[in-house]
Amino acid sequence: MPTILEVKHLTKKFDDNEVLKDVSFELKKGETLAVIGSSGSGKSTLLRCLNHLSPPDSGQILLEGVNINVPEIDINSIRADMGFVFQDFNLFTHLNILENVMFGPLRVRGMSRKESRTIALAEIERVGLGDKLNFYPAQLSGGQQQRISIARALALRPKLILFDEPTSALDPELTGEVLSVMAALANDGMTAIVVTHEMGFARSVADKAIFIDKGLILEQGEPNSMFTAPKNERTKLFLSNFVGME
Amino acid sequence: MVSFLNYAIRILPDMLSGAWITVQLSVVCISIGIFFGMILGVGRVYSSKFIYWIVTAYVEFLRGTPCLLQLFFIYYGLGDMGILLKPILAAGIALGINTSVYQAEYFRGAIQSIKPGQMVAARSMGLSKWKAVRYVILPQALRLVIPSSSNEIIYMFKYTSVAFAVGVPELLAQADLTGAMNFRYFESYVVAAILYTIMVFIVAKIMSTIEKKVYIPGLQLAQ
Numbered sequence: 001m002p003t004i005l006e007v008k009h010l011t012k013k014f015d016d017n018e019v020l021k022d023v024s025f026e027l028k029k030g031e032t033l034a035v036i037g038s039s040g041s042g043k044s045t046l047l048r049c050l051n052h053l054s055p056p057d058s059g060q061i062l063l064e065g066v067n068i069n070v071p072e073i074d075i076n077s078i079r080a081d082m083g084f085v086f087q088d089f090n091l092f093t094h095l096n097i098l099e100n101v102m103f104g105p106l107r108v109r110g111m112s113r114k115e116s117r118t119i120a121l122a123e124i125e126r127v128g129l130g131d132k133l134n135f136y137p138a139q140l141s142g143g144q145q146q147r148i149s150i151a152r153a154l155a156l157r158p159k160l161i162l163f164d165e166p167t168s169a170l171d172p173e174l175t176g177e178v179l180s181v182m183a184a185l186a187n188d189g190m191t192a193i194v195v196t197h198e199m200g201f202a203r204s205v206a207d208k209a210i211f212i213d214k215g216l217i218l219e220q221g222e223p224n225s226m227f228t229a230p231k232n233e234r235t236k237l238f239l240s241n242f243v244g245m246e
Numbered sequence: 247m248v249s250f251l252n253y254a255i256r257i258l259p260d261m262l263s264g265a266w267i268t269v270q271l272s273v274v275c276i277s278i279g280i281f282f283g284m285i286l287g288v289g290r291v292y293s294s295k296f297i298y299w300i301v302t303a304y305v306e307f308l309r310g311t312p313c314l315l316q317l318f319f320i321y322y323g324l325g326d327m328g329i330l331l332k333p334i335l336a337a338g339i340a341l342g343i344n345t346s347v348y349q350a351e352y353f354r355g356a357i358q359s360i361k362p363g364q365m366v367a368a369r370s371m372g373l374s375k376w377k378a379v380r381y382v383i384l385p386q387a388l389r390l391v392i393p394s395s396s397n398e399i400i401y402m403f404k405y406t407s408v409a410f411a412v413g414v415p416e417l418l419a420q421a422d423l424t425g426a427m428n429f430r431y432f433e434s435y436v437v438a439a440i441l442y443t444i445m446v447f448i449v450a451k452i453m454s455t456i457e458k459k460v461y462i463p464g465l466q467l468a469q
Contacts, residue, residue, distance in 0.1 A: 053370055080372030090367035093360075093465045094385045107381050108372045138464020156371060 001028040002064075004160060004191055005050075010059035010069075012042075012049050012215075019045045020056070021215040027160070027208070030189040034202035034223060037212035038238060043195040046212065047162045050193070051075075051082045063159065080108050083153030083161035088169045089145040091137035097124065097148055098133040104156035116155075123151040127181050143174030147181050160191035167198055179205075199242045203227050211235045254437050257424040261434075264420030265441050271338055271406045271416060276399050278342025283349025287387070288379060290350065291357045301350075308347040314408055316340045321412045337409035345402045349395060356390035357383060359467050389460050390467055396453040403449055404442060417441060 005027040012020040019042045027033050035043045048054035050061060052068075052075050061069045068078050091100050098117070101124055105116035124130055127147040129140075137145055146166055153161050163182065167175040179198060183205045186192060196202055202209055202223055209223040211232070219232045230236045289301040308316070321336035331339070360383060368378035407418040415423075417438050425434035 051370060053366065076372040076374055078372070079370055084367075084370040086363065086367065086370075088363060090361075090363035092364060092367070092382055094382075094389065094462050103381075104371050107377065136463045136465075152371075 001030050003027070004029045004064055005193075006060075006062040006065075007050070008060040008062070010046070010049060010056050010061065012045055012054065012056050019215050020049065023059070023212075023215070023217055025210055025217065025220060027191065027193065029191055031191060031207040032186040032205055033193045034206035034209045035193060035195045035212060036197070036199070036202055036209060036238070041212045042215040043212050044164050047084075047164050047193065047195055050162060051079045051084060053084070080104070080156050081159045083156055083158035085146070085149055085153055085161060085163045085166050087165040089137070089142070089149045091145055091149055091152070093137060095136075096133065097129065097135050097137070097140070100137065100148060101151045101155050104152060108156060119155050119157075120151070123154045124148070126154070126184075127151045128177075141174060142170045143177045146170065146178045150178075150181055150185070154185075154190075160193065161185075163192060163194040163196070165195050165197065167196070199227070199239070211238065213238070250433055250436075253428070253430060253433050257420075257428075257434060257437060260420050260424055261417065261437055261441060264415060264417040264438075265445065267334070267414065267416040268403075268406050269445070271334060271341070271409055271414065272403045274338035275341035275345060275406065276402055278338070279345030279349045279398070279402065280395070282343070282346035284353050284384070284388075286346060286350035287353025287357060288384070290354050292375065292379060305347045305350055308344060313341065313344045313405065314411060316344055317408060317412060333409070333412045333414045336412060337406070337414050341402065341406060341409070345398060345405075348398050349391075352391050352394040352398065353387060355394065356387040356467075359390060360386050386465060389462065389465055392453065392457045392460070393467075396450070396457070399453065400446055400449055403446060 003026050007026065008024050010020055010023040011018070023046060025033070035046065037043050045054060049056040056069055059069060060067045063078065063081070068075075092103060095103065098120055101120035102113075102116040105111040105119050106113060111119075121130070124133065127150055129144060129147055129151070132140060132144065137148070140148065150161075150166075166182070167178050170178065175198065179201050182192070182194065182201070186205050194202070194206065206223045209220065209226050210217050211219040211226070211230075211234075213234050219226060219230060219235045226235065227239060230239055286301050286305060289297055290305070293301070317337060317340040320340040321331065321333065324331065324336075364382050364386065365378055368382045369375070373381070406416060409416050410419040410422070413419070421434040421438035425431035428434070
């Protein structure tokens with residue numbers, strides 16, 4: 001499979017605080033990459049740097065070989081190609097479920113209402129909420145809202161999807177439905193980067209894992225071997241917090 | 247009482263024509279107020295520092311001067327400069343501009359009460375800032391602004407009576423005129439007061455109906 005995303009020497013500072021220090025990794029088409037690490041390690045900032053919600057200070061981000069971390073890039077078209085799923089969903093409050101998922105094709109891609117609707121219906125069906133079309137976000141459970149926000153991202157037909165702790169705001173009994181939607185996507189060949197505290201998901205679904213600590217990638221590789229035999233002391237320590245939780 | 251009713255019925259046609267002018271004037275100045283209020287409110291939240299200061303200075307200046315001064319400025323002041331406006335037009339513009347700065351503040355409040363995540367989500371999908379304002383922020387702000395905006399609309403409806411001062415034959419002017427012609431100010435003012443009350447009641451009903459019609463679960467100002 002071809003490489004879809006290559007990140008080289010990415011750095012980001014907030015004032016004097018170096019949040020990302022020389023981060024490099026690559027991702028092939030169809031792969032799921034799990035980014036793990038403790039709170040404040042820079043995981044979410046990394047995601048936000050990739051689509052410039054928080055522009056990086058230096059380094060390269062190559063999306064299908066084209067460096068998008070240059071001033072002359074049209075960031076809006078790049079963002080449309082990178083779906084983003086937020087921890088707290090951020091569905092559009094004033095739109096019902098169908099309109100939320102139609103939003104990308106209609107307002108961003110400029111498709112007709114009819115085409116947008118066809119795409120939206122398919123994506124809503126994919127996340128299993130075809131019976132909620134006329135509901136408003138506030139009328140759904142957190143897990144359902146997150147599934148719709150995944151459908152909203154998918155409706156843009158992105159090249160990859162960035163998940164920013166997609167289950168952290170959910171009650172424990174609701175994480176399962178979201179994780180299984182994500183696992184199905186991974187199976188279907190969607191490329192994804194998932195910042196997560198769900199170690200079970202990282203281990204069983206991801207093709208690759210990255211452990212970030214204080215803005216540095218301390219370890220990366222195949223999740224199973226990383227989880228069973230971490231090489232780095234800090235990875236070992238971090239993972240030991242999760243023993244027995246699965 | 248019978249004499250009052252007879253008198254009231256006799257002056258009613260004149261009073262109703264005044265009330266009709268009041269309605270027309272209100273529609274004009276409230277429309278101007280909401281339209282420019284929305285633009286000014288958005289400008290105060292989303293534009294560059296430079297525009298922000300211009301808008302802020304404009305709002306503060308208009309809030310800091312009496313409405314009647316603004317009306318006289320536009321009617322007599324501009325008239326002196328050779329810009330002659332019909333009284334009703336001058337009043338519509340002056341009152342519209344006046345109410346727009348208050349509407350602007352309500353819009354600003356409504357926009358700022360929208361969770362930042364809404365804007366971030368729209369931008370993350372590849373929408374430009376202005377398209378995000380158009381498709382995500384304004385549809386929500388327009389709903390959130392209704393309760394406070396309604397107060398301003400009702401206030402403005404009554405405040406159109408200052409147009410009397412430049413000779414617009416609206417309801418208060420008609421009350422004054424019929425009162426003077428018949429030497430019966432008291433009754434004329436009572437009839438005007440009743441008509442204002444009825445109209446304001448209808449306006450309030452219309453606003454609360456609109457508020458219910460556009461209600462969306464989960465979209466309301468934080469308590």
